[in-house]
Amino acid sequence: MKKLLKIENLCVSFGGIKALQGVTFDVEEGTITALIGPNGAGKTTVFNCVTGFYKAQSGQLEFEGKSHKVDISKLLGSTFHWQQLFSPKGLKDWLRYNVFGGSHLVAQSGIARTFQNIRLFKDMTVLENLLVAQHQNVSKNVLASLFGLNSFTTKENQALERGLELLEIFSLGEYRDRLAGELSYGMQRRLEIARALCIHPKLICLDEPAAGLNPNETADLSALIMKIRRDFNVTVFVIEHDMSMVMKISDHIVVLDHGKVIARGTPEEVKSNRTVISAYLGEEG
Amino acid sequence: MDSHILIQQLANGLVLGSTYGLIAVGYTMVYGIIGMINFAHGDIYMVSAYLTALVLALLGASVSPVVALIVAFVLVVGLTAVFGFSIERIAYKPLRKSPRLAPLISAIGVSLILQNYVQITQGARNQAVPTLIPGGLEWNVGGGVVGITWVQVMIIIVSQLAMGALTWMISRTALGRACRATEQDPKMAAILGINTDRIIAIVFTLGAAMAAVAGVLVTLNYGSFDFSIGFVTGIKAFTAAVLGGIGSLPGAMIGGLLLGLSESLFSGFVNSDYKDVFAFSLLVLVLIFKPSGLLGRPQVEKV
Numbered sequence: 001m002k003k004l005l006k007i008e009n010l011c012v013s014f015g016g017i018k019a020l021q022g023v024t025f026d027v028e029e030g031t032i033t034a035l036i037g038p039n040g041a042g043k044t045t046v047f048n049c050v051t052g053f054y055k056a057q058s059g060q061l062e063f064e065g066k067s068h069k070v071d072i073s074k075l076l077g078s079t080f081h082w083q084q085l086f087s088p089k090g091l092k093d094w095l096r097y098n099v100f101g102g103s104h105l106v107a108q109s110g111i112a113r114t115f116q117n118i119r120l121f122k123d124m125t126v127l128e129n130l131l132v133a134q135h136q137n138v139s140k141n142v143l144a145s146l147f148g149l150n151s152f153t154t155k156e157n158q159a160l161e162r163g164l165e166l167l168e169i170f171s172l173g174e175y176r177d178r179l180a181g182e183l184s185y186g187m188q189r190r191l192e193i194a195r196a197l198c199i200h201p202k203l204i205c206l207d208e209p210a211a212g213l214n215p216n217e218t219a220d221l222s223a224l225i226m227k228i229r230r231d232f233n234v235t236v237f238v239i240e241h242d243m244s245m246v247m248k249i250s251d252h253i254v255v256l257d258h259g260k261v262i263a264r265g266t267p268e269e270v271k272s273n274r275t276v277i278s279a280y281l282g283e284e285g
Numbered sequence: 286m287d288s289h290i291l292i293q294q295l296a297n298g299l300v301l302g303s304t305y306g307l308i309a310v311g312y313t314m315v316y317g318i319i320g321m322i323n324f325a326h327g328d329i330y331m332v333s334a335y336l337t338a339l340v341l342a343l344l345g346a347s348v349s350p351v352v353a354l355i356v357a358f359v360l361v362v363g364l365t366a367v368f369g370f371s372i373e374r375i376a377y378k379p380l381r382k383s384p385r386l387a388p389l390i391s392a393i394g395v396s397l398i399l400q401n402y403v404q405i406t407q408g409a410r411n412q413a414v415p416t417l418i419p420g421g422l423e424w425n426v427g428g429g430v431v432g433i434t435w436v437q438v439m440i441i442i443v444s445q446l447a448m449g450a451l452t453w454m455i456s457r458t459a460l461g462r463a464c465r466a467t468e469q470d471p472k473m474a475a476i477l478g479i480n481t482d483r484i485i486a487i488v489f490t491l492g493a494a495m496a497a498v499a500g501v502l503v504t505l506n507y508g509s510f511d512f513s514i515g516f517v518t519g520i521k522a523f524t525a526a527v528l529g530g531i532g533s534l535p536g537a538m539i540g541g542l543l544l545g546l547s548e549s550l551f552s553g554f555v556n557s558d559y560k561d562v563f564a565f566s567l568l569v570l571v572l573i574f575k576p577s578g579l580l581g582r583p584q585v586e587k588v
Contacts, residue, residue: 104474107478
């Protein structure tokens, strides 16, 4: 199968703490890949690097973007090396990504994410949250919107349609004009996933989507995740502590402990792996 | 109490307050989006006053006042917006990731540079522009005359229009939506593919444009200015923004009107020498009893 995301030798440290020490694994296209491990293992740090929230100190992050292959760390801008003065392309790239680079390019290349602590725009309505995520696709021309030009209204309508469609799928249709902050916790979680889907991602990263949900809601969420993979043709990369859910939905599991990958494979392989059991899952019975 | 003085001072206050409101918008939008007080904003207003005089001088008496007015508006607002944009790119963007105090100091630097640059190139003397639109309205009220010039009428109307346009843009257009998202959570907005640097630059540009609208109007009204007007007006507009609740767009306009009205009434009925003292006392009182301002919301620490 085609590799959508290739992570090689990823290292991140915060001061003296080595959060990630040479993490290497792939996410294959069309799969649901889960990233599990004890608290503090560095799971969210991996997510943060992949989504361009912050930059890895070293290592490769290659992503098969919408239009071409991208190097995620490079999009965020890099420090200047004097050698770049002698290579026109290096200099050009450095200038380009340092002046115009940033997290938004990662999203534009097709990676979306949700957060462990929900980060909706709480003072905007539910629908606006979905529209703002499609900003790159709508017309930014104020004059065009002022005069209701065709190009503006068509694009705005397309964004609106997609927003409404997603609200239906996530059963939030009746709340479209409520403020996002007023929704219940479970609904906010769903809305955040819907918003991530609005950017037309190839890869969607879900950070503990089932945290704080009851067993019924978790079951619904599992079904929803399977559904969006099928209907929206996205690859799902998920961090989750709920093992029954992880084992049920994922095709591939990566286990992280102390900033290192200690195991990877199918749910069955991981479930019976001795290292994983002692580090994370614990003995049964 | 003489009713004609009351009405006259209310009208004057409305005019003064409208201009404070227009400038306060720049403070409040920039504060809302990057949490920084743009101390150079008052000087951007000052620059727009000089640009107005330059444009009017270049046009000379060859064109009709209405044409001159329109050309001045378009050119000055456009050029000042470019000023706002460039200042953000040169002095604030490189400091985006620095501690909060760094851009603040950079802003004070920009303020000094603008003042001194204008002083050196244009001279320290008072500058004057000819009266473009003479005359006005007059009524006999009670025992006296209440007068309001056409320029003052224009100030009230144009500032309301500009505020209305800005409010519409922020609440209804895609760009405004992105501005609000960036204001609430810049990092999240970037994760969703919004180029937040561009949005921040646009906010600075809009703020400068609004200050330029005030600059043109006030220059036409008073007819004279010098390189240091940006300071006092800037501080007053900043007061207006804090009064209304910094970060809130309607708050800036209401704060501006409130400050303008109370200043005029105070100078009309009590003492005009102490009007600034009164204005800032008002600020102190608001900060004591409602620290977040009239329409502001208490700061919630972001997680």
